[in-house]
Amino acid sequence: MKIESIRIRNYKVFKDVYIKDLPNFMIVVGANGTGKSTLFDVFGFLHDCLIGNVRQAIDSRGRFREVLSRDSEDQVIFFEIQYRMQILTYDRLVTYTLEIGQKNNVPYVKKEALRYKRGQYGAPFYFLNFSDGHGYAISNEEDFNKPDEDLEREDASLGSSDILAIKGLGQFDRFKAANAFRRLIESWHVSDFHITSARGRVETTGMSEHLSESGDNLARVAQYIFEQHPDTFNKIISTMKSRVPGVSNIEPVLTADGYLTLRFQDGAFKTPFLDRYVSDGTIKMFAYLVLLYDPDAHPLLCVEEPENQLYPHLMTELAEEFRLYANRGGQVLVSTHSPDFLNAAQIEEVFWLVKKDGYTSIMRASENEQLRDYMNLGDKMGYLWKQGFFDGADPQ
Ligand SMILES: Nc1ncnc2c1ncn2[C@@H]1O[C@H](COP(=O)(O)OP(=O)(O)OP(=O)(O)O)[C@@H](O)[C@H]1O
Ligand SMILES: [Mg+2]
Numbered sequence: 001m002k003i004e005s006i007r008i009r010n011y012k013v014f015k016d017v018y019i020k021d022l023p024n025f026m027i028v029v030g031a032n033g034t035g036k037s038t039l040f041d042v043f044g045f046l047h048d049c050l051i052g053n054v055r056q057a058i059d060s061r062g063r064f065r066e067v068l069s070r071d072s073e074d075q076v077i078f079f080e081i082q083y084r085m086q087i088l089t090y091d092r093l094v095t096y097t098l099e100i101g102q103k104n105n106v107p108y109v110k111k112e113a114l115r116y117k118r119g120q121y122g123a124p125f126y127f128l129n130f131s132d133g134h135g136y137a138i139s140n141e142e143d144f145n146k147p148d149e150d151l152e153r154e155d156a157s158l159g160s161s162d163i164l165a166i167k168g169l170g171q172f173d174r175f176k177a178a179n180a181f182r183r184l185i186e187s188w189h190v191s192d193f194h195i196t197s198a199r200g201r202v203e204t205t206g207m208s209e210h211l212s213e214s215g216d217n218l219a220r221v222a223q224y225i226f227e228q229h230p231d232t233f234n235k236i237i238s239t240m241k242s243r244v245p246g247v248s249n250i251e252p253v254l255t256a257d258g259y260l261t262l263r264f265q266d267g268a269f270k271t272p273f274l275d276r277y278v279s280d281g282t283i284k285m286f287a288y289l290v291l292l293y294d295p296d297a298h299p300l301l302c303v304e305e306p307e308n309q310l311y312p313h314l315m316t317e318l319a320e321e322f323r324l325y326a327n328r329g330g331q332v333l334v335s336t337h338s339p340d341f342l343n344a345a346q347i348e349e350v351f352w353l354v355k356k357d358g359y360t361s362i363m364r365a366s367e368n369e370q371l372r373d374y375m376n377l378g379d380k381m382g383y384l385w386k387q388g389f390f391d392g393a394d395p396q
Pocket of ligand 1: 030031032035
């Protein structure tokens with residue numbers, strides 16, 4: 001499953017943007033305040049809508065008035081996400097649309113729909129169509145041989161107009177496209193890594209197979225990989241050794257009082273260091289490797305400014321690790337302020353944000369002829385960015 005395009009209207013700084021042919025690995029640069037975090041928050045927002053409801057997701061972002069693009073004439077927030085997925089043996093391009101409005105000061109789902117073409121030709125068919133808490137979904141969508149009129153429509157009421165239909169119905173296996181999309185958004189991982197959370201001993205129980213968004217279960221995930229995927233763990237250690245001078249081994253250890261901690265061995269000394277006492281960058285690099293070598297990659301991963309705390313020469317390898325992760329079946333979005341990181345990027349991967357008169361547009365490097373020419377001559381994205389070739393990207 002892959003996201004192909006995103007359209008956003010009236011979501012904060014994005015009054016009207018469209019990104020088509022989204023690459024597997026997308027790198028976004030832009031001046032402060034142009035909307036990098038907001039772009040990633042679109043997925044965070046949909047995620048929150050699914051975990052709770054639309055009202056909570058809006059309210060936690062400062063209520064409808066704050067979320068709606070300032071001075072917008074239209075009082076509706078709109079998202080359209082197109083994704084490709086296999087339904088039976090067919091590859092389908094599914095379009096999900098969501099409109100959020102406000103009634104009596106309360107946000108609600110004005111319209112929500114899922115559609116795709118049933119055959120090679122013809123108009124897209126609505127498999128799910130809801131407005132204001134009521135609508136229908138098709139429950140035998142896989143019967144592609146049946147004519148449209150023989151599909152079974154299940155009318156449904158969601159009980160509330162701030163619940164997404166893909167949440168209400170997506171739990172049922174028979175609604176294939178809704179179900180797959182719900183799972184994708186639910187397992188979306190927006191990294192909000194904090195070195196302080198990743199340090200220190202942790203209890204041995206709790207989620208342990210994937211690194212959490214804050215990184216606070218690092219020791220547990222390390223232990224899981226150490227025990228269940230020793231080859232991966234060894235790869236992480238040998239990569240750490242080559243990138244962080246002095247690190248010769250890392251080991252998850254159980255303390256006498258039943259907690260789990262990480263022990264960092266420096267080849268120069270007999271006694272290892274506890275994770276509390278190793279450097280910030282050491283913890284961060286280890287956490288990235290644990291995240292990126294995850295045997296079961298997230299379908300969508302989003303990381304802001306991965307360069308922080310890390311030595312600039314390591315950016316090429318780090319970028320390659322994000323790319324490999326994306327190619328293992330997920331999609332990765334990264335924002336960066338690092339020319340070194342960008343130097344490792346391919347032109348198709350790079351986008352930049354330009355804010356004008358309060359709203360932001362998204363520019364694509366591969367659509368800029370001059371950039372294409374320079375890259376064909378062997379130049380690098382980071383250098384070109386620094387030399388001012390990303391039109392409008394620099395603050396005026
Ligand atoms: N409702 C709204 N309408 C228009 N603009 C908004 C709205 N809400 C927030 N903004 C603006 O959107 C911008 C949000 O920027 P965001 O945090 O996404 O930037 P960023 O690119 O991540 O910046 P940084 O590099 O500093 O992290 C801010 O400039 C903010 O003023
Ligand atoms: Mg930001």
